[in-house]
Amino acid sequence: MQPAVEARQRIARLSAHLNPTNSQMEVNTMLERVDCRAKGGSPGFKVAILGAAGGIGQPLAMLMKMNPLVSVLHLYDVVNCPGVTADISHMDTGAVVRGFLGQQELEAALTGMELIIIPAGVPRKPGMTRDDLFNINAGIVKTLCEGIAKCCPNAIVNLISNPVNSTVPIAAEVFKRAGTYDPKKLLGVTMLDVVRANTFVAEVLGLDPREVDVPVVGGHAGVTILPLLSQVKPPCSFTPDETEYLTKRIQDGGTEVVQAKAGAGSATLSMAYAAVKYADACLRGLRGDAGVVECAFVASQVTELPFFATKVRLGRTGAEEVYQIGPLNEYERVGLEKAKKELAASIQKGISFIKK
Numbered sequence: 212m213q214p215a216v217e218a219r220q221r222i223a224r225l226s227a228h229l230n231p232t233n234s235q236m237e238v239n240t241m242l243e244r245v246d247c248r249a250k251g252g253s254p255g256f257k258v259a260i261l262g263a264a265g266g267i268g269q270p271l272a273m274l275m276k277m278n279p280l281v282s283v284l285h286l287y288d289v290v291n292c293p294g295v296t297a298d299i300s301h302m303d304t305g306a307v308v309r310g311f312l313g314q315q316e317l318e319a320a321l322t323g324m325e326l327i328i329i330p331a332g333v334p335r336k337p338g339m340t341r342d343d344l345f346n347i348n349a350g351i352v353k354t355l356c357e358g359i360a361k362c363c364p365n366a367i368v369n370l371i372s373n374p375v376n377s378t379v380p381i382a383a384e385v386f387k388r389a390g391t392y393d394p395k396k397l398l399g400v401t402m403l404d405v406v407r408a409n410t411f412v413a414e415v416l417g418l419d420p421r422e423v424d425v426p427v428v429g430g431h432a433g434v435t436i437l438p439l440l441s442q443v444k445p446p447c448s449f450t451p452d453e454t455e456y457l458t459k460r461i462q463d464g465g466t467e468v469v470q471a472k473a474g475a476g477s478a479t480l481s482m483a484y485a486a487v488k489y490a491d492a493c494l495r496g497l498r499g500d501a502g503v504v505e506c507a508f509v510a511s512q513v514t515e516l517p518f519f520a521t522k523v524r525l526g527r528t529g530a531e532e533v534y535q536i537g538p539l540n541e542y543e544r545v546g547l548e549k550a551k552k553e554l555a556a557s558i559q560k561g562i563s564f565i566k567k
């Protein structure tokens with residue numbers, strides 16, 4: 212390789228995070244995507260985080276920079292992104308980090324990406340329900356998904372922005388309009404409910420939470436969050452009081468954090484952990500690993516509703532198999548009916564937002 216070309220490539224690589232327009236420059240200077248790795252970095256996937264400078268976005272960006280399955284990490288936000296990007300880019304892990312600031316850089320942030328994680332939006336404040344967030348976050352998700360449809364229509368999308376029960380149907384409508392909708396690739400992240408359920412159940416059983424697997428089905432708000440305590444692994448049983456306590460605590464986990472933070476936001480650190488656990492499962496699926504199964508809110512035929520959260524098998528093309536709910540006890544059957552009623556309204560609200 213010519214020394215001048217090599218030097219130009221090296222400079223472009225080093226300064227990639229400082230000036231996002233370098234991604235344009237790379238094309239012009241023949242710096243191919245395959246070369247955009249830190250030396251010694253292992254081959255991996257290209258991941259973008261939209262809303263990367265936020266309460267969830269920052270720890271999420273840090274944890275994704277530590278993930279060996281990531282080769283390129285794009286951080287996009289409408290504020291504060293250069294600082295977060297410079298900071299994260301000093302970590303001596305394999306992934307190359309680039310920052311993108313503002314709507315005019317959205318397309319550059321998305322182009323070539325294989326997994327998009329979206330925690331952009333406003334979080335819940337005390338006294339605010341998830342539905343109060345609806346109008347602001349619905350608009351943000353619509354704009355970002357229009358960009359995805361245009362720039363990386365084959366990417367897997369992990370949608371975190373609340374209310375997930377409505378933002379996933381919104382994203383689906385945007386992709387349908389653009390002619391790019393693939394239901395297997397749109398995944399509403401409900402992993403935090405599973406993470407909380409595993410933790411709280413482990414506390415009651417006196418087990419290590421890493422040994423506990425609690426399926427959580429339905430959706431991601433209040434009574435739509437339905438932990439299936441009858442299907443916990445390892446097999447165990449709960450008294451009616453324990454069932455009531457655990458179900459309520461899992462359903463109100465978000466409120467517990469909002470109240471404890473007293474005006475300073477909602478769950479961010481546990482959410483970033485859960486988002487990375489979920490993104491890592493998606494990347495292992497993309498890589499072709501067998502038996503990657505996690506819960507997510509997806510297009511589904513498991514109930515009469517068009518979207519529903521159950522366990523799904525993640526593969527090279529996204530959610531390749533959506534599992535059934537499985538046998539329920541009477542407590543869970545009552546919970547399921549309540550969940551479906553509320554879910555139906557939230558899904559409809561999302562669809563109407565786009566159709567109006």
Ligand SMILES: NC(=O)c1ccc[n+]([C@@H]2O[C@H](COP(=O)([O-])OP(=O)(O)OC[C@H]3O[C@@H](n4cnc5c(N)ncnc54)[C@H](O)[C@@H]3O)[C@@H](O)[C@H]2O)c1
Nearest residue numbers: 262264265266267288289330331332333334371372373403
């Ligand atoms: N799915 C879940 O389990 C779960 C859990 C907790 C929070 N959430 C949701 O995640 C979202 C983010 O929460 P947070 O605490 O990080 O909020 P935050 O306000 O700290 O961060 C949100 C970030 O999004 C950015 N943003 C706003 N508009 C944008 C746009 N158009 N494009 C790109 N970025 C944009 C903001 O600048 C900010 O940096 C909220 O909607 C919250 O309710 C979901």
